[in-house]
Amino acid sequence: MQHTLTLMTSRRPNAWRGYFHRPHQPGRMFAFGDLIFVPAGLSIYGSGPGGAQTMVECAFPPGASKALEMFEEGWEDRDLARCGDLRSDRIADAVRRLGQEALEPGFGSDILVDALTTALPIDLARHFQEVVRRSAPVKGGLAPHQLRTIEDYVREWPVGGVSVGGLAELVGLSRGHFMRAFKQSAGKTVHGFVEAVRLDQAKTLLADGDMPLKQIAARLGFANPASFSLAFRRLTGDTPGRYRSVRKGLT
CATH class of the missing domain: 2.60.120 (Jelly Rolls)
Known part of the structure; x- marks a missing residue:
């Protein structure tokens, strides 16, 4: 095999x-x-x-x-x-x-x-x-299974969006303890992590399907397509439309 x-x-x-x-x-x-x-x-x-x-x-x-x-x-x-x-x-x-x-x-x-x-x-x-x-376990940080739980939750992007308090409650920690432990384990802030996961999801949705940008923006918790396009361009240097065209070989 x-x-x-x-x-x-x-x-x-x-x-x-x-x-x-x-x-x-x-x-x-x-x-x-x-x-x-x-x-x-x-x-x-x-x-x-x-x-x-x-x-x-x-x-x-x-x-x-x-x-x-x-x-x-x-x-x-x-x-x-x-x-x-x-x-x-x-x-x-x-x-x-x-x-x-x-x-x-x-x-x-x-x-x-x-x-x-x-x-x-x-x-x-x-x-x-x-x-x-x-x-590998990090002293004072989150356990690997807690990080995985958080990532899975953010990837699904629940109705109402993601908040620091909600993520802290998800793993049974106080907000302050959670923020310190998360930074120590992930090497980035909760906000930076959430942005990275949303960007990853956006790339997948743009490359693998024909979902309209309006629907992608709504699914990922952006207020409108304009705010989604602005965030995507700030993080990648490219527009969602051009990224999709390049990945699909249309340009």
Whole structure:
């Protein structure tokens, strides 16, 4: 069996749940994200809302890349849960570009595809090394599972928006303690973190679908499309419309 890296392009994050199957070991259920890595030798089982699904999938034979050697050892449930919900713009963008080249190959496609498939294993290894580093307990900070809970909550963007007080209550801490612990664990303020997550969601919605900017702005808690466009341009240097056009290869 091969390592497989899959980018789902037709559904919302956390709409599917499932588990990795290992012989003679019970699998732990968790929510799958849009970017999923299945190590060689493992199977994945999941369920969701059904319907037609579109995806881009890349396969790497065991031993094909030195960077993938770290994925050819034993796995714990915690590590597999990370595989089921990779959160990396760099990796997602690379897989998305491979899908675009497969559908509409252009000048130098073979060179571009080779470069992307060579870089992806390295990006995967770097991503997991960074995730493991960030997951190490920080004295006086939040536990890794608390950070994950907060990120999942912000990504769903509940009705009424996100507030510091609401996030503090979510993990059972006072507002002041939460703000100090969050900064110590995440290395940024709550506001900076929320902006980063919303930007990530905006990029996904712009690149993977045709949802109007007005709907994207409303879904991400912006008062109107103008405020969404202003925030997006301030953080990326580009307008939402141009970002969508470039990602879809329309310019």
